[in-house]
Amino acid sequence: MAALAPALAAAAGRLQNESCSSTAGAGRQVQSWKTKTERAKKVEFIRTAEKLKAQLANIEKEKTGHLYNRKNDFRVEYRLLEELEHSMTVSRKMEKAKILQQLSKIQNNVKKLQQELKDVKPTPEFVGKIKEIMEEIENAINAFKEEQRQIYQQLLKEEKAVINELSLFERKVELWALGNSAAEKVWKLPSARITVAKTLENHLPKEVIEFERFLQRTGGRQGGWDDYDHQNFLKIRTKYRGRLSYMDEALKRLSGKTKEDIQQHDKWYQEYVILHERKKESIKKWKEKQQQEKERNFKEKEKSEKMLKERWLQHEEAQKQKAEEERKRKQATVEAWKKQKVVAFAIDQASQLKLEEKTKKQQMECQSHVKLLLERNTLQKKVKEELEKFENEKKEEAEKEGRKKIAAGEISKFQEHDLHKLELSILQKHAKEIEKQERKKRLAKLREKVSRFVSPKTDPR
Template sequence: MMNCSRQILSRIEKFEKERAMTVLCRKTAWTDVIDELEEYEKILQKDRFAQKRILQKQLVKINNGVKKFQKHLTDVKPSPELIGRLQEIMLDVEVSINALKEEQCLRFEKYSKEERMCKKEVIAYEKKFENWSLLVKSNPKLPALKINPFHKDLPAEVKALEDFLQKTGGSHGGWDQFDHQAFLRVWMKHGGRSSYRKEARLYLPSKTEEEVQQHEDWHQELLRLQDKKREAIQRWKTSKEKERQSRIQTQEEMEEAQRKERKAKNLAEQQQTEEERTEVARRLEEWKKKKKQKEEEEGEQKLAEEIHRRRQEKEERRRQLELKMALEERLRLKREKEEEQEKKRREKEQREREEKRKEATKVVKSFSERDLHKVEAKLHERQLREKEEEERQKRIIAKLKEKMDGHVNRDPFRLIRPTKGWEERMKHSEPSGQGPTLQMFHRAIPSWRQGL
């Protein structure tokens, strides 16, 4: 929306600049017409400013209504009075918006019609300007006389001026622009008095006194026709203004009638809405009563179901308690029976262990006696072997002494002979050999059976 408004404003500025440049370029040759256009433009500008102020007031009214509606919505508890006020505010805002839309639509239609009429008039004037540029074949000095089909739509004064210009050679009266401008300067300098003719000969040496007189008559006739045309245009403006005022009055009457009709319609709709609201309130009250009755019935049903459920739960708890007590009694009897069996089993195992211990003691004692006998036998054998070894060594030494004849030689066996400490140690060591086993091996008992 903002982009559209900006585009429209930029186009308006562009058109105003183009119009100002066009008016500035043609102001010298069309002084009277430009003045009329400027006056008409001022009127249109005032009208536009007035419409803009009215539109701004309507927008401010709508904006105030929306803000009032928003203010009522914030920090207020809902109530029927508040809903009624909000509905009235909404209706006022809606009526203002619809009235603004309808007014804008009518205004746009009006402007569209005026734009189409202006386009047609511009096309007609453009064709008229093209006809002025044509020359009449019979008189090369005069422009061609061509009947304009749009003359029948113009006022008689405007038509007479247009016909006069076409017949007499256009806006210069058959003269070229330079001669005509020189004539106008001299004529305006003397205020249209006959004394201008002497000075005119100096500026128009190619024109005779008779041609100057004819051009003067042509110019006076042109001024007379232009005055009539100006009066006709003023009358046309007055009639147009009257038509516009009557059209505005008619439009205001229509708008007033439409406003009354809308007001009556809104009152009817409001009355209908009030009836519908009453009907809705009645239905809501009935629905609330039915809902309350249904909730009470559902509450009673739930209460009965709750009482029944609690009774069932109490009965179930009692039955479970009986089952639990019976189960605990069975478990107690079973546990006592198992404890008794376990006690018997432990006593039995204790007796078996005592018997095994006695047997093991006897076996160990026998094995100890056997080992002692074997140790004593081995000790005796070792002592005998030592004695034999000593005797053998003595015999060897004696033989060696006999051989050496009292000469002492180095004894090579001295290094490998046992020392006194070793001999003492060997006296207390037990003989090696296989004796009786002091330990009996049995099959292993699993861990889960140990202690049973």
């Protein structure tokens, strides 16, 4: 048993390792599958975005072709759309810049948090600082989400309002054939959906109201039949030009319809045609009346514009006259001011000249006084120099006399010295001559001795 324990422990360890490795492998497979799924979603999202981007470019191109076409008949109306588009573009840019600023702030806070987490310190201050940064990031993100949510809700409300306006506009377009301005005013009201029938009854022609009531009472423009049966009925009736002989063919082609149904529908159609013609005639008369009204209004407008133009010209003439009078008054004021300035300038110049003359006179007096002082000082200086020169000459003469006396004494000394030197030189010269003679005598004696010594040896005997 003791020997089996290590083996069992080793086997259990291997099983545990295998189970862990299999679990890790399964985890990696799940992670890989999630990554692939996310990648596929990203690719699909990018494709959808590119497709929407292409559609947006086409819509923008088509819109630009309509809006900026100068030859378009609706150029005046489209100009309003241009201004609206410009304002919306500016608004979008501002909103984009604001969103980018908010996202940049959040990103900076996240980077700051990452920077702080690089150097983790297990201190309460560090934990509090990290908590504060995280709360700031969370608050910024929540505020951004809340703001975007409110914007999206507002956009949804605006979308619903636009849809309602479009539905009203579609119904209004249907009434444009009538050309009734009163109906247009009614459709612009918020309660148009409720009160439109009563308002139309009050403002539309009698024939139009009668025709509309007939359609409402009898099931619309097809008399309660579906489009297929009604069109076949019209083809057959047109083929037989309204004669009763079309009944047999109508019974064959209109399956499910009895003779009474066809006769009743024929009777309805005849009444429909009569009422429709009355409606058309009424609309035609109404249009003629509107045209006359328009012409009358145009003439009245021209007349009023002419009167306004005349009044404006009179007003402009009065304004010009008033401006001319004001200009003359201002010019007179300016001229008076200029004259006053000239007089003041002349007075100022005269006083300035007097002051300059006075100053010049004072300067000349001061200069003459200074000149006199300089001349007196110069004269005093010359007198002083002459006195000093005379004194110096006296001193020099006295010094010369003293030097003469000294020189005479020195000369006598030099003369005695020269006589003494002369005597010495004469004595020295005499001594040299005596010595020279003595030398000659010695040489003669020496030669004589030599000759005596040499002569016996050279005797021939």
